[in-house]
Amino acid sequence: MDDARTRPHSSEDHAVEDWRRILGILADRRSCRDFDGTPMDREVLAEIVRDGMQAPSSCNQQQWHFIIIDDRDLLQRAHDISGGNHHFAECSALVYLCFQKGWTHGNFSVVQSVAGACYHMILSAHLRGYDTIWNAGIGDNQALAELFGVPPVFEIMGALAIGRARPTAPAMKAPRRPFDEVHSWNGFTRPAHTLYPVKPAKAYPYFEISNAANPFAVWDPRGWSWKSMGDFRGYAVWAKSPLAGVYVSRRQGEATAAELDLLPEMGPGSTVVELMPWGGTYSAEIRRRLDPGVELRLAELSESNLSFVMERLHREGFAMERTKGDVIAGPALPYADASVDAVVLPQVLEQMPEAEAMLDEVRRVLKPGGSAVVSVRNLDSEYGDHWSEVESRGCIPNQGPFTPLSAETVRKWLAARFTPDLEQGIGTAVSHDATIVIDDGRYGCRLYAGRWHAA
Numbered sequence: 001m002d003d004a005r006t007r008p009h010s011s012e013d014h015a016v017e018d019w020r021r022i023l024g025i026l027a028d029r030r031s032c033r034d035f036d037g038t039p040m041d042r043e044v045l046a047e048i049v050r051d052g053m054q055a056p057s058s059c060n061q062q063q064w065h066f067i068i069i070d071d072r073d074l075l076q077r078a079h080d081i082s083g084g085n086h087h088f089a090e091c092s093a094l095v096y097l098c099f100q101k102g103w104t105h106g107n108f109s110v111v112q113s114v115a116g117a118c119y120h121m122i123l124s125a126h127l128r129g130y131d132t133i134w135n136a137g138i139g140d141n142q143a144l145a146e147l148f149g150v151p152p153v154f155e156i157m158g159a160l161a162i163g164r165a166r167p168t169a170p171a172m173k174a175p176r177r178p179f180d181e182v183h184s185w186n187g188f189t190r191p192a193h194t195l196y197p198v199k200p201a202k203a204y205p206y207f208e209i210s211n212a213a214n215p216f217a218v219w220d221p222r223g224w225s226w227k228s229m230g231d232f233r234g235y236a237v238w239a240k241s242p243l244a245g246v247y248v249s250r251r252q253g254e255a256t257a258a259e260l261d262l263l264p265e266m267g268p269g270s271t272v273v274e275l276m277p278w279g280g281t282y283s284a285e286i287r288r289r290l291d292p293g294v295e296l297r298l299a300e301l302s303e304s305n306l307s308f309v310m311e312r313l314h315r316e317g318f319a320m321e322r323t324k325g326d327v328i329a330g331p332a333l334p335y336a337d338a339s340v341d342a343v344v345l346p347q348v349l350e351q352m353p354e355a356e357a358m359l360d361e362v363r364r365v366l367k368p369g370g371s372a373v374v375s376v377r378n379l380d381s382e383y384g385d386h387w388s389e390v391e392s393r394g395c396i397p398n399q400g401p402f403t404p405l406s407a408e409t410v411r412k413w414l415a416a417r418f419t420p421d422l423e424q425g426i427g428t429a430v431s432h433d434a435t436i437v438i439d440d441g442r443y444g445c446r447l448y449a450g451r452w453h454a455a
């Protein structure tokens with residue numbers, strides 16, 4: 001019998017015969033966020049976790065502990081604590097990844113060890129035909145510790161969800177960066193656009209940075225290049241799967257509908273452009289509202305966003321013949337002069353390194369009488385105060401850096417290029433509400449929005 005303890009160390013002579021095939025199978029693994037909820041044999045689950053124990057661990061201390069949850073009620077509780085990761089309630093089991101604190105802390109060795117075990121379990125499950133997703137987003141650690149009876153000297157660092165994908169789960173893997181971007185030989189080199197802007201400092205101590213507090217974050221998009229912005233947004237959109245309904249913000253509430261009520265009537269043969277759709281939340285709503293004969297063009301900075309949005313729209317059930325994606329590198333739009341009936345800019349001007357240059361382009365491509373449908377997060381609002389005092393203190397969100405704009409500034413930018421049809425404020429609270437304000441109070445609402453037309 002083959003014994004791993006006595007087998008010679010590997011060399012080409014000892015290579016596993018079909019290593020290329022096996023690596024090919026492993027490379028096909030992708031995260032699943034759409035499980036079918038069927039139960040799994042406990043013996044198989046135990047074998048997968050046991051496989052994980054073959055991973056190396058710092059000082060061989062194996063200070064890990066794996067809590068396997070396959071009870072439906074507990075899975076539902078885990079889902080609720082996670083803050084609504086629906087895959088927590090639909091997977092067959094969650095393996096909570098824990099470690100004992102107090103040993104091998106240098107360079108996060110104990111965390112590295114558990115991570116190695118988790119990935120080994122993922123590969124084991126994959127080879128056995130099961131689907132997985134690794135989750136750091138597990139919610140309140142204290143609530144979980146109480147639920148599972150985890151002693152305080154143990155940390156819960158994540159959860160591995162295992163199960164079977166629904167047949168309709170997206171069959172796409174998140175794009176990988178080009179190899180040249182992420183490796184260098186005998187020293188550190190990396191392309192400039194993948195080194196994201198940070199505030200200048202002598203050092204960036206890890207423990208001075210958290211999700212809620214990042215003193216080095218550059219939120220002002222003017223501090224970013226278009227290329228860095230596209231790079232960041234294009235990979236980060238894959239933090240979720242391109243499923244129908246993904247990235248619909250609870251904080252945004254009914255405001256999306258109010259913003260898109262500003263779309264003009266358009267008949268078959270018209271062309272609408274949406275700028276920087278990121279994960280396609282507005283794209284889905286725009287497509288739903290448009291006549292099927294209207295062409296919708298989505299202009300984004302990265303092909304990665306477009307492939308995500310196209311798959312998402314497909315899963316929302318739209319016929320895709322008249323929905324097209326266009327990669328842009330900056331404010332130059334790939335459309336002829338006076339060729340577009342409407343351009344939609346839903347909360348994106350505040351994400352742009354050169355917002356005014358983009359508005360010049362919008363004016364260029366709009367037909368005479370064509371509409372610019374614009375909404376922006378307003379700095380001169382309660383939300384603007386919240387952004388300044390709370391939100392902007394943290395890490396940049398996956399949508400990329402943004403800085404709310406003053407409604408007055410945007411009004412002037414638009415007035416210099418277009419004629420207003422309708423101007424309004426949307427939302428008087430910091431979040432959620434979609435109150436429409438049309439008097440002067442509109443300049444103090446969460447969103448400043450409206451429709452303008454080109455002369």
Ligand SMILES: Cc1cc2nc3c(=O)[nH]c(=O)nc-3n(C[C@H](O)[C@H](O)[C@H](O)COP(=O)(O)O)c2cc1C
Nearest residue numbers: 029030031133134135136137138173174238239240
């Ligand atoms: C440490 C770690 C934590 C993760 N946490 C989450 C999470 O909380 N929620 C989630 O949906 N995906 C999570 N993921 C999955 C990643 O988003 C995913 O691996 C990545 O987008 C690449 O996609 P792929 O796994 O399909 O190749 C996590 C992955 C890792 C490695």
